[in-house]
Amino acid sequence: MAAFFRRIAFLHILLLFHLSFSGYGFLGRVQSLGINYGQVANNLPQPQHVLELFRSLKLTKTRIYDTNPQILTAFANSNIELIVTIENEVLTDLMDPQQALQWVCTHIRPYFPATRITGIAVGNEVFDTALMAYLVPAMVNIHAGLVQLGLDQYIHVSTPCSLAVLAESYPPSAASFRQELAGIMLEFLQFLSSTKAPFWINAYPYFAYKDDPARVSLDYVLLNYPNSGMIDPLTKLHYDNMLYAQVDAVIFSVAKMGFGGLEVRVSETGWPSKGDSDEIGATVENAAIYNRNLLSRQLAHEGTPLRPNTRLEIYLFALFNEDLKPGPTSERNYGLFQPDETMAYNVGLSELSASSTSSASISLTSSANHEVARVGYQSLVYWMFVYLVAIQVLMRRPF
16 A cells, blocks of 8 residues: 555656646746837837836836936836946947946946846947947946946846848858957957856848848748748758847857857847838838747747757847837837837737726737647646546556
């Protein structure tokens, strides 16, 4: 009889182990997608209202393009992670270590830790500007300021790069950085490696499609699956979407510089819902498909073909349409939401309830969630069936 109870106990442990790693256990929770909160507009809601929108969406990560004190104050004690940005025009001042320390004392220390600042983006796409010689010294000085204040273990320092830093990106295994960037890129990668900070990349498959719609597959850039995609001739890895190919191109480029262990994250990606007549593909339908597929893949914790077991961290661009952004019409129409907090289009978010301000209270659920739940439920039923059959067999055996 003692052996019978030992076997029963083992079956209980087996069932609990399965449940722990299914969607029904504590380990089945999904990390949220990050989102960029731009403010180049004159009609956006106040930061406190934006915080309520974040809460209703259950978003826990955002990036802003400055250190707006109203936002940093409003987001205090919200548990939402923020990446703040040092504007490009400030970089020359930060060549002075004392000014860099003063920047940290003024823009970070008064708000941390109540406001969960987790990263500082030193400039944005600086490698595309005449300011790139100032970039690494500014990053070093800002990091030194964090060290002096004991904040470096909580806040990383990096900078978002555009794909223009690559000389080649196709196929991913052939990618490399532009030769003229070799010296400064080496310094930059050494800094990231020594401080354990990620390499941030702004990646927009939309631009590749807009520039050559006759040759670039729309399904491939919209992250639709299944599609034939492409196979890297060297690695034989299959890519079913351009975003992952772009990220792996950066990973290969970083590795060729001797820093294969660096994590690569996507600081911006998105799709415009409206554009000028020559901006092919900028439609509400395509924007909804791209961001819905992006959300589904994030909910599935996907990695790239080169790093399939590492969930790719992505910040979607953007939270709001921004009416004061210069450039073509598309630049003002990347938002998931209009300034009045109504959805620009539905990316698969399901409405749960209406708030007192008549804006929707919605949660991150999509067709991907329902599929995961369905598979999880079927798996749960299967294991319960196995468990009951095993009990019956054990009860009929002599002890």
